[in-house]
Amino acid sequence: MAEIQSQFGKLEVWNDFLAPQGDLTWGTGVVELGGGVAMVSVNEGTINDVADEGGGVLQFLTDTGDNDNVCLISGKFEASEGAVMEARFKVADDLGVGIFAGFSETMALDTPVVPAEFATTTMTYNGTGGMVGAQYDTDGTTDGWRAVMGDGGAAVASSANGILSTATAPSADQWQIVRAHLNPDGSGEVYVDGKLIKKFTAGLTATDLFYAVLIVENRTAAAREVEVDYFYARGNRDWNQ
DSSP states (O other), rough: OOOOSSSOEEEEEEOOOOSSSOOOEEEOOOEEEEEEEEEEEESSSSEEEEETTTSSSSSEEOOSSOOEEEEEEEEEGGGGOOOOEEEEEESSSSEEEEEEEEEESSSOOSSSOOOOOEEBBBBEEEEEEEEEEEETTBBBBSSOOOEEETTTTOOTTOTOOOOOOOSOOOTTOOOEEEEEOOOTTTTEEEEETTTEEEEEOOOOOOEEEEEEEEEEESSSSSSSEEEEEEEEEEOOOOOOO
Protein backbone atom coordinates (compact mmCIF):
# COMPACT_ATOMS: atom_id res chain seq x y z
CA MET A 1 0.00 0.00 0.00
CA ALA A 2 1.31 3.45 -0.93
CA GLU A 3 1.93 6.13 1.67
CA ILE A 4 -1.34 7.71 2.81
CA GLN A 5 -1.69 11.15 1.24
CA SER A 6 -4.85 12.41 2.94
CA GLN A 7 -7.39 11.70 5.65
CA PHE A 8 -9.93 10.82 2.93
CA GLY A 9 -8.84 7.27 2.35
CA LYS A 10 -12.17 5.70 3.23
CA LEU A 11 -14.94 5.35 0.65
CA GLU A 12 -18.40 5.18 2.21
CA VAL A 13 -21.83 4.93 0.65
CA TRP A 14 -24.95 5.37 2.77
CA ASN A 15 -28.58 6.08 2.01
CA ASP A 16 -31.28 5.60 4.65
CA PHE A 17 -33.91 7.00 2.27
CA LEU A 18 -35.09 9.58 4.78
CA ALA A 19 -35.27 12.37 2.19
CA PRO A 20 -38.80 12.55 0.72
CA GLN A 21 -38.69 11.54 -2.94
CA GLY A 22 -42.34 12.05 -3.82
CA ASP A 23 -43.83 9.66 -6.34
CA LEU A 24 -42.22 9.61 -9.75
CA THR A 25 -41.89 7.47 -12.84
CA TRP A 26 -38.44 6.48 -14.00
CA GLY A 27 -37.49 5.60 -17.56
CA THR A 28 -34.22 4.30 -18.92
CA GLY A 29 -30.86 5.56 -17.75
CA VAL A 30 -29.35 6.24 -14.35
CA VAL A 31 -31.44 7.72 -11.52
CA GLU A 32 -29.41 9.39 -8.75
CA LEU A 33 -30.80 8.51 -5.31
CA GLY A 34 -28.22 10.34 -3.19
CA GLY A 35 -25.61 9.17 -0.73
CA GLY A 36 -23.54 7.57 -3.49
CA VAL A 37 -26.39 5.25 -4.57
CA ALA A 38 -27.96 5.21 -8.03
CA MET A 39 -30.70 3.14 -9.67
CA VAL A 40 -30.83 1.51 -13.09
CA SER A 41 -33.42 -0.85 -14.54
CA VAL A 42 -34.79 -2.90 -17.39
CA ASN A 43 -37.83 -0.88 -18.55
CA GLU A 44 -39.54 1.87 -16.60
CA GLY A 45 -41.21 1.77 -13.21
CA THR A 46 -42.11 4.06 -10.34
CA ILE A 47 -40.43 5.27 -7.14
CA ASN A 48 -42.83 5.86 -4.27
CA ASP A 49 -42.49 7.10 -0.69
CA VAL A 50 -43.74 4.54 1.84
CA ALA A 51 -46.08 6.46 4.11
CA ASP A 52 -46.90 3.78 6.69
CA GLU A 53 -43.37 2.84 7.84
CA GLY A 54 -40.86 4.92 9.78
CA GLY A 55 -37.09 4.99 9.50
CA GLY A 56 -36.91 5.93 5.84
CA VAL A 57 -38.26 3.41 3.32
CA LEU A 58 -38.45 3.82 -0.44
CA GLN A 59 -40.55 1.64 -2.74
CA PHE A 60 -39.42 0.67 -6.22
CA LEU A 61 -42.20 -0.74 -8.39
CA THR A 62 -40.88 -2.57 -11.45
CA ASP A 63 -42.48 -2.56 -14.86
CA THR A 64 -44.90 -5.37 -15.67
CA GLY A 65 -42.90 -7.56 -18.06
CA ASP A 66 -41.19 -10.85 -17.27
CA ASN A 67 -37.49 -10.10 -16.52
CA ASP A 68 -38.11 -6.39 -15.91
CA ASN A 69 -36.06 -5.32 -12.91
CA VAL A 70 -34.71 -2.63 -10.62
CA CYS A 71 -31.08 -2.38 -9.54
CA LEU A 72 -29.53 -0.19 -6.82
CA ILE A 73 -25.87 0.29 -7.59
CA SER A 74 -22.73 2.02 -6.31
CA GLY A 75 -19.06 1.86 -7.10
CA LYS A 76 -16.68 0.83 -8.38
CA PHE A 77 -14.73 -0.67 -5.47
CA GLU A 78 -11.28 -2.22 -5.68
CA ALA A 79 -11.08 -5.77 -4.40
CA SER A 80 -7.41 -5.22 -3.55
CA GLU A 81 -8.46 -2.60 -0.98
CA GLY A 82 -11.31 -4.63 0.52
CA ALA A 83 -15.00 -3.70 0.54
CA VAL A 84 -18.29 -4.52 2.24
CA MET A 85 -21.91 -3.87 1.31
CA GLU A 86 -25.18 -4.31 3.18
CA ALA A 87 -28.83 -3.72 2.36
CA ARG A 88 -32.11 -4.16 4.24
CA PHE A 89 -35.06 -4.74 1.94
CA LYS A 90 -38.19 -6.75 1.24
CA VAL A 91 -40.43 -7.73 -1.62
CA ALA A 92 -43.72 -6.39 -0.35
CA ASP A 93 -46.09 -8.35 -2.57
CA ASP A 94 -45.73 -11.53 -4.64
CA LEU A 95 -42.34 -13.26 -4.34
CA GLY A 96 -42.09 -14.14 -8.02
CA VAL A 97 -38.56 -12.71 -8.24
CA GLY A 98 -34.88 -13.33 -8.67
CA ILE A 99 -32.65 -11.39 -6.24
CA PHE A 100 -28.91 -10.76 -6.00
CA ALA A 101 -27.24 -8.62 -3.32
CA GLY A 102 -23.47 -8.30 -3.17
CA PHE A 103 -20.61 -7.35 -5.48
CA SER A 104 -20.51 -7.74 -9.25
CA GLU A 105 -17.75 -6.77 -11.65
CA THR A 106 -20.16 -6.78 -14.61
CA MET A 107 -23.30 -4.63 -14.52
CA ALA A 108 -24.75 -2.90 -17.57
CA LEU A 109 -26.16 0.50 -16.69
CA ASP A 110 -28.75 0.44 -19.49
CA THR A 111 -30.02 -3.16 -19.22
CA PRO A 112 -28.79 -4.63 -15.91
CA VAL A 113 -28.75 -8.43 -15.64
CA VAL A 114 -28.95 -10.47 -12.43
CA PRO A 115 -25.35 -11.73 -11.96
CA ALA A 116 -26.43 -15.23 -10.84
CA GLU A 117 -29.75 -16.93 -11.54
CA PHE A 118 -31.06 -20.24 -10.19
CA ALA A 119 -33.62 -22.27 -12.18
CA THR A 120 -34.85 -25.71 -11.04
CA THR A 121 -31.54 -27.08 -9.68
CA THR A 122 -28.98 -25.16 -11.75
CA MET A 123 -27.16 -21.89 -11.09
CA THR A 124 -26.20 -19.78 -14.10
CA TYR A 125 -23.40 -17.24 -13.73
CA ASN A 126 -24.00 -14.37 -16.14
CA GLY A 127 -21.49 -11.99 -17.64
CA THR A 128 -17.73 -12.19 -17.88
CA GLY A 129 -16.81 -10.64 -14.53
CA GLY A 130 -16.46 -11.77 -10.95
CA MET A 131 -19.19 -11.75 -8.31
CA VAL A 132 -19.85 -12.64 -4.69
CA GLY A 133 -23.13 -12.29 -2.85
CA ALA A 134 -26.46 -13.79 -1.84
CA GLN A 135 -28.88 -15.08 -4.47
CA TYR A 136 -32.55 -16.03 -4.27
CA ASP A 137 -34.76 -17.22 -7.11
CA THR A 138 -38.34 -18.47 -7.16
CA ASP A 139 -37.46 -20.38 -10.35
CA GLY A 140 -35.51 -22.80 -8.12
CA THR A 141 -37.02 -26.08 -6.97
CA THR A 142 -35.78 -25.60 -3.40
CA ASP A 143 -36.59 -22.24 -1.84
CA GLY A 144 -33.83 -20.33 -0.04
CA TRP A 145 -30.90 -17.94 -0.12
CA ARG A 146 -27.68 -19.18 -1.71
CA ALA A 147 -24.18 -17.78 -1.32
CA VAL A 148 -22.50 -17.55 -4.71
CA MET A 149 -19.07 -16.75 -6.08
CA GLY A 150 -18.34 -16.79 -9.78
CA ASP A 151 -16.04 -15.40 -12.45
CA GLY A 152 -15.92 -15.54 -16.22
CA GLY A 153 -19.43 -16.97 -16.49
CA ALA A 154 -18.62 -19.94 -14.25
CA ALA A 155 -18.64 -20.88 -10.58
CA VAL A 156 -15.52 -20.67 -8.47
CA ALA A 157 -14.68 -21.75 -4.92
CA SER A 158 -16.96 -24.83 -4.86
CA SER A 159 -20.02 -22.74 -5.71
CA ALA A 160 -21.34 -24.65 -8.73
CA ASN A 161 -24.97 -24.29 -7.63
CA GLY A 162 -24.44 -21.92 -4.73
CA ILE A 163 -24.35 -22.72 -1.02
CA LEU A 164 -27.88 -23.10 0.33
CA SER A 165 -28.38 -21.14 3.53
CA THR A 166 -30.07 -22.22 6.74
CA ALA A 167 -31.18 -18.60 7.19
CA THR A 168 -34.85 -17.79 6.73
CA ALA A 169 -35.95 -17.86 3.10
CA PRO A 170 -37.69 -14.71 1.88
CA SER A 171 -41.42 -14.36 2.25
CA ALA A 172 -43.70 -11.57 1.15
CA ASP A 173 -43.46 -8.37 3.21
CA GLN A 174 -40.59 -9.68 5.36
CA TRP A 175 -37.51 -7.54 6.00
CA GLN A 176 -34.15 -9.22 5.42
CA ILE A 177 -30.55 -8.03 5.61
CA VAL A 178 -27.88 -9.21 3.20
CA ARG A 179 -24.20 -8.42 3.78
CA ALA A 180 -21.27 -9.32 1.52
CA HIS A 181 -17.54 -8.90 2.07
CA LEU A 182 -14.97 -8.58 -0.71
CA ASN A 183 -11.46 -9.22 0.61
CA PRO A 184 -8.07 -8.10 -0.78
CA ASP A 185 -6.93 -11.70 -1.37
CA GLY A 186 -9.92 -12.55 -3.58
CA SER A 187 -11.87 -14.27 -0.82
CA GLY A 188 -15.31 -13.24 0.42
CA GLU A 189 -18.09 -13.83 2.93
CA VAL A 190 -21.86 -13.77 2.54
CA TYR A 191 -24.34 -13.20 5.39
CA VAL A 192 -28.14 -13.20 5.54
CA ASP A 193 -29.81 -11.80 8.66
CA GLY A 194 -26.51 -11.93 10.52
CA LYS A 195 -25.87 -15.61 9.72
CA LEU A 196 -22.75 -16.56 7.77
CA ILE A 197 -23.79 -18.64 4.76
CA LYS A 198 -20.33 -19.15 3.34
CA LYS A 199 -16.76 -17.93 3.60
CA PHE A 200 -15.17 -18.37 0.20
CA THR A 201 -11.44 -18.72 0.79
CA ALA A 202 -10.42 -17.69 -2.76
CA GLY A 203 -11.72 -17.23 -6.25
CA LEU A 204 -11.77 -13.57 -7.36
CA THR A 205 -9.03 -11.48 -8.94
CA ALA A 206 -7.80 -8.91 -6.44
CA THR A 207 -7.06 -6.30 -9.10
CA ASP A 208 -10.61 -6.30 -10.48
CA LEU A 209 -13.17 -3.55 -9.85
CA PHE A 210 -16.66 -4.27 -8.50
CA TYR A 211 -20.03 -2.58 -8.13
CA ALA A 212 -22.04 -3.00 -4.93
CA VAL A 213 -25.53 -3.96 -6.10
CA LEU A 214 -29.03 -4.96 -5.04
CA ILE A 215 -31.04 -6.19 -8.02
CA VAL A 216 -34.57 -7.62 -8.03
CA GLU A 217 -36.05 -9.05 -11.22
CA ASN A 218 -39.57 -10.18 -12.17
CA ARG A 219 -40.04 -13.90 -12.72
CA THR A 220 -43.51 -13.48 -14.25
CA ALA A 221 -45.23 -10.77 -16.29
CA ALA A 222 -46.28 -8.70 -13.29
CA ALA A 223 -44.89 -5.67 -11.46
CA ARG A 224 -42.98 -6.34 -8.24
CA GLU A 225 -43.02 -4.05 -5.20
CA VAL A 226 -39.52 -3.78 -3.70
CA GLU A 227 -39.08 -1.74 -0.51
CA VAL A 228 -35.58 -0.72 0.62
CA ASP A 229 -34.81 0.51 4.14
CA TYR A 230 -31.13 1.27 3.56
CA PHE A 231 -28.19 0.65 1.27
CA TYR A 232 -24.61 0.75 2.56
CA ALA A 233 -21.17 0.10 1.08
CA ARG A 234 -17.63 0.79 2.24
CA GLY A 235 -14.21 0.48 0.66
CA ASN A 236 -10.81 2.13 0.63
CA ARG A 237 -9.11 4.50 -1.77
CA ASP A 238 -6.14 3.13 -3.67
CA TRP A 239 -3.31 5.61 -3.10
CA ASN A 240 -1.21 3.78 -5.72
CA GLN A 241 -3.32 5.24 -8.51
